[in-house]
Amino acid sequence: MPSSPRPVPDFAAVRAEFALPDAFPPAVLAEASRAAAERPGPGPGRRDATDIALVTIDPPGSKDLDQAVGVERRGAGFRVHYAIADLGAVVAPGGALDADVRRRGQTIYLPDGAVPLHPPVLSEDAASLLPDGPRAAVLWTFDLDGDGEVVAAEVERAVVRSRARLDYAGVQADLATDALHPALAGLPELGPLRRAHAVRRGAIELELPEQEVVPDGAGGWTVQVRRRLDVESWNAEISLLTGMAAARIMLDAGVGLLRTLPAPDAEALAAFRRAAGELGFAWPEGASVAEVLAGLPADTPSTLALRRAATTLLRGAGYAAFDRDAGVAAPDDPGHGGIGAPYAHVTAPLRRLVDRFGTEVCLAVVAGEGLPEWLRGALPELSEVMAASDTLAGRVDRACVDRTEAALLHAHVGREFDAVVLRPGQADGEAGEVYVPEPPVLARCTGDLTAGALVRVRLQEADPATGRIEFAAGPRGSF
Incomplete structure (x- = not known):
C-alpha cells in the first residue's frame, strides 16, 4: 500500500494568521516608481567614490543589497569602506511611501518569499547596491591600527559602484584557494582581530544551531542547520563596527536612537x-x-x-530614543549586552525602518547641522514601531520553522529519536527542550531530563497545521 504524501507546510496560512500585507497601495507604488527614476549623482553634498573597490556579500540570490564593503591594508593598519544603501535619498518624509514603511517596520522573510519593507522597484533595484553601475550610498570610512582598533571614522553621502555581488560560501571558497576578491584583501586579517575585540568587550555569542527552511528538491520544504562561515562572522564585525560608531556619534551629540540590551544581572x-x-x-x-x-x-x-x-543572559532588548535638547536624556546604561558596547542600527535600511533614521541622525551631526523636525519628531515613535515589528518577524520565522518541522515529522509519531537535552523541565511544570540532530529540530520534551545529556525520546505529537511538536523521554532505560 503506497504511503500517503508528506504534508506541505502552509506558509499562506502563516501570512494570514499574522495579517501580513500582500501588496503595496497604488499611491505607494507610484511614489516609489518616481523615486526610482531619479538617480542622485556626485555633486555638492555627495562625494564621487566610484573609484573605491567595493563588493557585496549576501545569501545567494539576494537582490536587496544594503551594504558593500572594502577592506585594505593601509600602512601598519587597515582602512575599511562600508557603503550603505541611501534610503534617505529616495524616501520623502511625510509621503505615502514614508507612511507605509513606518507601518511595516521591516522586511518579513518567509521561505516562499519576503514581505518587503519597500516596494521591489526600490529594494531590489534602484536603491539596492547592485553591481550594475553607480548607486547612491552613505559611505562610512574607518581607519584602524594594526590591532584592529578604530583610530578615525567618517560618514558622508556618496556615489559608489559595487564591483561584484558575492555570497558567503563563494567568498569562503575563494579564501581557501587564494582567489579572494581584491576588495576584500584585508578582511582575513582584520576579521579575526575584530572577533577578538568582541570577546574582550564581553560580547555574548550564542552560536546555537540556526535552523532555516529550504526547498527539498522535490517540490516541498525541509529544515537544515546553517553554519556560520568565518567570512560571514568577519563581515558581521564590520557591520557591528559601524553600528558602534553610529552610537558613539549619537551619544556625543545627545540625540539618537540606540538598540539596547541590559547587561545580565x-x-x-x-x-x-x-x-x-x-x-x-x-x-x-x-x-x-x-x-x-x-x-x-x-x-x-x-x-x-x-x-x-x-x-x-540576553533578555530585555529594546530601543531607546533620546534628545538632550528636548529634555530626554540618553539611558543610564546605553549599552547592548550582547555586543558589549553601545550600538545603533544603521546598516540595513532596505530591510529595517530604523536604520534610515539612525543614518540621517549621524549625517546631520557629523555635518554640524541641526536635525530637521521630521527626523527629531520621528525618533520617539520608532521605538514602539520597531519593537512590534521585531516581535512579529520573530513569530513569523518561528511559525514557518515549526510547521516545516512538524510536516517532516508528521508520519513518524511514535518513533524514537536520539536527542540532546538543552533544557530540563521547570518547577512550574513547563516542559523541557531537546535538540534532535536528524532532522534538525528544536522541540518541547517531557520526562526525566538532564541538561547536556544524550537521550532517547519518542515523538508524541507533530501537527503541521499548528507547528506543535512534543517529544517524551521515558524513565532511563525504558526505550
Whole structure:
C-alpha cells in the first residue's frame, strides 16, 4: 500500500494568521516608481567614490543589497569602506511611501518569499547596491591600527559602484584557494582581530544551531542547520563596527536612537555559572561569560546545553530614543549586552525602518547641522514601531520553522529519536527542550531530563497545521 504524501507546510496560512500585507497601495507604488527614476549623482553634498573597490556579500540570490564593503591594508593598519544603501535619498518624509514603511517596520522573510519593507522597484533595484553601475550610498570610512582598533571614522553621502555581488560560501571558497576578491584583501586579517575585540568587550555569542527552511528538491520544504562561515562572522564585525560608531556619534551629540540590551544581572550570571559547573565546564579565574563561551568545544552535547543556558543572559532588548535638547536624556546604561558596547542600527535600511533614521541622525551631526523636525519628531515613535515589528518577524520565522518541522515529522509519531537535552523541565511544570540532530529540530520534551545529556525520546505529537511538536523521554532505560 503506497504511503500517503508528506504534508506541505502552509506558509499562506502563516501570512494570514499574522495579517501580513500582500501588496503595496497604488499611491505607494507610484511614489516609489518616481523615486526610482531619479538617480542622485556626485555633486555638492555627495562625494564621487566610484573609484573605491567595493563588493557585496549576501545569501545567494539576494537582490536587496544594503551594504558593500572594502577592506585594505593601509600602512601598519587597515582602512575599511562600508557603503550603505541611501534610503534617505529616495524616501520623502511625510509621503505615502514614508507612511507605509513606518507601518511595516521591516522586511518579513518567509521561505516562499519576503514581505518587503519597500516596494521591489526600490529594494531590489534602484536603491539596492547592485553591481550594475553607480548607486547612491552613505559611505562610512574607518581607519584602524594594526590591532584592529578604530583610530578615525567618517560618514558622508556618496556615489559608489559595487564591483561584484558575492555570497558567503563563494567568498569562503575563494579564501581557501587564494582567489579572494581584491576588495576584500584585508578582511582575513582584520576579521579575526575584530572577533577578538568582541570577546574582550564581553560580547555574548550564542552560536546555537540556526535552523532555516529550504526547498527539498522535490517540490516541498525541509529544515537544515546553517553554519556560520568565518567570512560571514568577519563581515558581521564590520557591520557591528559601524553600528558602534553610529552610537558613539549619537551619544556625543545627545540625540539618537540606540538598540539596547541590559547587561545580565547578578542572579542571571550566578545561574549561568552554576549551569556551567553542572555541565562539567571549568570557569577560569577572572574569565568573562564571553571568554567562557568563546572557549567552548564545538557542538558537544554539553556545549549546546550551555549555549542554550546563555540565552537567559540576553533578555530585555529594546530601543531607546533620546534628545538632550528636548529634555530626554540618553539611558543610564546605553549599552547592548550582547555586543558589549553601545550600538545603533544603521546598516540595513532596505530591510529595517530604523536604520534610515539612525543614518540621517549621524549625517546631520557629523555635518554640524541641526536635525530637521521630521527626523527629531520621528525618533520617539520608532521605538514602539520597531519593537512590534521585531516581535512579529520573530513569530513569523518561528511559525514557518515549526510547521516545516512538524510536516517532516508528521508520519513518524511514535518513533524514537536520539536527542540532546538543552533544557530540563521547570518547577512550574513547563516542559523541557531537546535538540534532535536528524532532522534538525528544536522541540518541547517531557520526562526525566538532564541538561547536556544524550537521550532517547519518542515523538508524541507533530501537527503541521499548528507547528506543535512534543517529544517524551521515558524513565532511563525504558526505550
